[in-house]
Amino acid sequence: MMAQRDTICALASGPPPSAIAIVRISGPAVRDICARVFEAGLPTPRRTVFGRFLDVSRETIDEGLGVFMPGPHSYTGEDTAELYLHGGGAVIDHALDTLCGFRDVRLAEPGEFTRRAFENGRLDLVEAEGVADLIDAETRAQKSLALDQLGGSLSKVYDGWRVGLLEAMALLEASIDFPDEEDAPDESTGPVAGLLGRLENELRTAIDDDEVGERIRDGFRVAIIGPPNAGKSSILNRLARREAAIVSDIPGTTRDVVEVRLRIAGQIVWLADTAGLREVDDAIEAEGVRRALERAKAADLLIQVRSPDTASSFEGAGDDDICVLNKADVAENVHDGGTILLSAETGFGFSALEDALGKRITELSGSRSAPLITRRRHREALSTSLFHVKQASANLERGFGAEIVSEDVRLAAQKLGALVGRIDVEDILGEVFSSFCIGK
Ligand SMILES: Nc1nc2c(ncn2[C@@H]2O[C@H](COP(=O)(O)OP(=O)(O)OP(=O)(O)O)[C@@H](O)[C@H]2O)c(=O)[nH]1
Ligand SMILES: [Mg+2]
Structure with a gap:
């Protein structure tokens, strides 16, 4: 037999102001609280009722809908109730202050409702993680993964x-x-x-x-790799549509890995700009090169960048890499099968690059048999x-x-x-x- 536990309450909807706020309560005191707070007394289980909510001195908190869901057939497995209020800060504060004024009632810790659901056997751990993922999901792919997981x-x-x-x-x-x-x-x-x-x-x-599920959930990792001055940082900036990385005509400008978060083909992508690869004596640049290689190794996909003024061969590029020849605006006689001609200066070729990225990300996230x-x-x-x-x-x-x-x-x-x-x-x-x- 589980010990008598606290009743918990929390704002379950987003931060105020909002059209409607949902305040949720779960625990053994819910019945008593509803009987006091709902003006018409404890409502019929699982029926929404409209009316006024009152505090202990019978002052109106707000009017709105409320529902009482007795355990064990509730989200947490305990008696629960939800109040649908106007989503203003003062209304919410009044409601939560009132609820916390009852004996053994307190604000919930993060995740506590779901934790109770787990402890009461309503969800297993993997399903509970699905709840968290569903709330965090930004892409359709993340959402459908989370829904599957939540659904068991x-x-x-x-x-x-x-x-x-x-x-x-x-x-x-x-x-x-x-x-x-x-x-x-x-x-x-x-x-x-x-x-x-x-x-x-x-x-x-x-x-x-290939960690597809983790990539869909956490994002695919794409790294831009190539010799110094090829225009890697310029390419990152254009793909990110902002000046995220420093660009200069001095080879060896980028040292740290600069990362931007993008949406490509409906997926989250972490695009990393890296230091130009070359043999160097400078200790800081050498560390940059080490980090670049490390990032390249961890990446799901590489964009290999060359330009006519750097070593322009794609030696060292893998079959699955996207190869781009940058500075097409100043290049003479550029034609190279299988590579994308690009100009980070003018924007030429970026739709082809974005298409290629989209295609590769789609392949990487491609349909695989569950799980x-x-x-x-x-x-x-x-x-x-x-x-x-x-x-x-x-x-x-x-x-x-x-x-x-x-x-x-x-x-x-x-x-x-x-x-x-x-x-x-x-x-x-x-x-x-x-x-x-x-x-x-
Ligand atoms: N004409 C022309 N210049 C470009 C193009 N892309 C980049 N540049 C120039 O090339 C120089 C180097 O560009 P960056 O983007 O800093 O090159 P990077 O590959 O990041 O260089 P490191 O960080 O040193 O490895 C800068 O002066 C850019 O303005 C391009 O498409 N055309
Ligand atoms: Mg750079």
Whole structure:
């Protein structure tokens, strides 16, 4: 039985002034609060009612709509209520002051409503992250990823693997429990090996996804790379439509990585300008070159820039890089298959560059079979889980005892359990006992 806890309240809508403000309350005091604050008393559950809201001295806070949603079928799983008020600062303050005046009522911490939803089993951890991502989503792609996650499709996949591991454990437990019965070990190791092999494949496929989900969520990383003075900073500025990076005719102007955030092909893109690549003695510029190379390595896509007055060959450029030859306005006799001719000075060629960027970003974010891992936390849990599944398979193949094989399977399942917020040993025990209750 959970201890009696605070009732929490908060402004759930954006900062004032706004047309309407939503104040949310959750916890054991909600019923009493509604009975006092709604002028007509506690409303029928889940029906919006219109009327006045009153403070404890019966002064009107505002008039508007209100709804009472009793637990456990509410967002948090507790009794909750929402007040739809006029969205002015004074109205909101009066409402929150009134609510906080009741016993054991306080303002909510960030994320506390969703945390209660998780603690009351209304959402798992992955779904709760989906709520946060949905609120932060700026692009359609981010939004649809977040909605999927919130709707439980990612949890379902993770949980499916966990259940598979629990099955494997159950089979292994059986061979531990009945070492004398000749059939048991052989009967179980075959299916266990098959099960582990399938899980290993699925986990590996999910992990080898080029981090598309994370890129959609956090942004694709594009770096502009090339020799000094080729016009990299000028190109960044034009793509960003502002003077984000310093431009000068002195080679070696840019040292730090200068990053701008853009929207390309419906995705968030972090475009980085970097120091011109060359052999240098100057310690600061050398550090700039080191950072440029580091950024290039981390990038999802490179824009290789050359200009007629610099080394103009695209040596070192990869097949997937976008190659641009800048300063087309001053170049004589420029024609180079596969490269985009550009002038950061006049703007010539930028629509071609933007098209090429859009096309490549679309390819990078391209349709892949679910699940898309959206966070490092998930990737780490899945990698650890995969490690243990592989270990278990190897131990099984070496003919090690079920106890040893089982230990890695347990760790793999536990990792997935922690991922979705389910770390109950009860689960494992339940699975074990339910499938192997053979009159023992
Ligand atoms: N004519 C002409 N000049 C350009 C063009 N793009 C850049 N420049 C000039 O070339 C010089 C170098 O430009 P930057 O953008 O600073 O070059 P960068 O590649 O960032 O150089 P570093 O930071 O030193 O590596 C500046 O004087 C720019 O005005 C272009 O398309 N045409
Ligand atoms: Mg520069």
